[in-house]
Amino acid sequence: MTAALLAAAAAARADDLCYGSAFLPEGNPIYEFQLTAHKSKTPQAFAARLSISARAPGIVYSTRGAALALQSKVGETDIDIFFDVATGGLIPTRLKAGVYYPTTIANPPRVVIQGPFGQIEGQAARPDPNLHDVYADFTLSRDQLRAFTPGARLDLAVNDAGDATLLESGTFDIADLATLRALAKSAAENLDLHCTPMPDDGLPF
Secondary structure, eight states, rough: OOOOHHHHHHHHHHHHEEEEEEEESSSSSSSEEEEEEEETTTGOOOEEEEEEOOOTTTOOHHHHHTTOOOOSSSSSOEEEEEEEEHHHHTTTEEEEEHHHHHSOSOOEEEEEEEEEEEEEEEEEEEEEOOOOOOEEEEEEOOOHHHHTTTTEEEEEEEEEOOOOOEEEOOOOOOOHHHHHHHHHHHHHHHHHHHHHHHHOOOOOO
């Protein structure tokens, strides 16, 4: 396929996508809930993501992490929880930690998350060499999903990939069920405003 055809196909896919977002609390949000839909497809094309910022005092940087300039106004570590809303409602399917990690640092870190499902650990990766962010993506097993509960606490540690030195840490609170439902409902209403034509949603909220 030629470059022109590839560009046209990518533009068509992008035009087919629409988004709806909600934030809580207002003014200084900890949670962002985003719904994504394909205008030309069935409700099974819906996807959802909850982004969580660390609870106060926020991300704590070790001396090593501060020396690597991980503490920056440009970005800060957060956790994304993904939901398959078409079949699972507000049941998560995977987690992704995004870490601000300047491109001047060659080797991405390892990320450890402790939660109701136990401990998960993975190597972060930089999806684009020009991005100052790296991501550790975790798919949850069926047993881990059963242990995953709204309102639970997630403890995160970012360690040097070479010598395992702690670089930063933080605690994240998953929204409770009432907050999740409020965010999802608000995001669905926002999606209706931005998605035209809107497929029959069939969303569970």
